[in-house]
Amino acid sequence: MALVVVGVSHRTAGVELREALALEERLERAFQDLKACGLDEVVLLSTCNRVEAYGVADDAHAGAGSLRSFFEGLAPGRRPQVRKALYSAVDEDMLWHLLRVSSSLDSMVLGEAQILGQVKQAYERAVEAGSVGPVFHGLFQRVFTAAKEVRNSTEIGRHPASVPSVAAQVAERLFGDLKGRVVLVLGSGEMAELTAEHLVSAGADRLIFCNRSVPKARALARRYKGRALGLDELGAALAEADVLVCSTSAPLPLVRAEAAQAAQQARHQRPQLFIDISVPRNIEPAVGDLEHVYLYNLDDLDALAAEHRGRREEASREAEALLKLRLGQIRDWMAASRVAPTLSRLSAHFESVRAAEMARSAAKLSHLSDEDRQKVDALTKSIMNKLLHAPLNRLKAQAARGEGASALVRGAEELFDLDPEKKA
16 A cells, blocks of 8 residues: 655645646546546545545556556646656655645745635545545544644744734734724735635625726726725725725825825724835825824835745744654544454454354353353453464554564465455
8 A cells, every 4th residue: 555645736736737737617527537447535625726636556657657647638738847847755854854844834925824725625525426535534634634734733823924913913912802893995916805804704704896997997806895986985994994905007106195184083093004005106105104093015025924934934844843743643544443453353354263263162062151151262262362362463563664564464474374355
């Protein structure tokens, strides 16, 4: 039995190639194709930043080859690109890769929280597809436990490391609970929407979208159950906003100091947070001089994010040390699971021989009382267990050390004529 992973990620493939290999719309067919390739168990992970297939195969080389062929077949017109971008790992390297991925140590944003949920979802979909067996069931549960431990016992996820997440943290520090706070989003770019998502995740539930293109503002408003405005209504909206997120491509500032001053007067000097992630800046710098207005631009947020990324880098070293400990424990469990079927068959074989001999001797023991027959039965079980004790322990120990376990397994199965297909 071999463990194998093959895939691409943001480290090896651009977004266009990752999109060509994405599995979300073809998961059912993918599971069918991989089962037909001879893989015993399969889990498929498809996110924005990675597309990977984890498999259990009889042979590592053959399993990796099947998975590589599968990925190349997803984009037949780009086979050379796919072939170059694919990476693979087997057995312990595969375990280490899965642990690092699930713990967000291999993510584009170190320590991001979404990946563990995505791996769990991938596992659950594989269970629904009937492609998870005893190996992956036990393995993924142990990986999930290790990843949770990393998040709970290290600082890996406690310091926002992207500009949108830092912006949300700044808002939380200023206002505390964001529930009921009004967030005004000026612009409709990707950064504006990402920042809005982080603010919503932090509790914000009253959003206003203001854009030169009202249809774009309406589209975002529908998505976040907010309101849509045109630029001509910006002045009134400023007075409502507790948080302003500005991300546009306008060549000149859209929010002037005079407008911010008027908004402050209408708000009776209640605090406001202005977040300008536009390039060039779209909020006049003088706005930051107003007494109750807190202005952060892209450079401010990026500096905070860089500081946090440094902390996450330090935490990642602690996380890797913890994962190495868990890797050893999972490796021991995997080794034991590899010999478990043989141990079970060997015990069952001895028990069948013992039970058959007891049945054959029933007539000779008929003169014994029920109590004495139970004592004879217990005696034969004790003798059998003592005979099995040394070989079973030797197999377990060799498997744990990875020293010749497969040879011992084959030897035991040949010596005692154990049928691998026979259920214990």
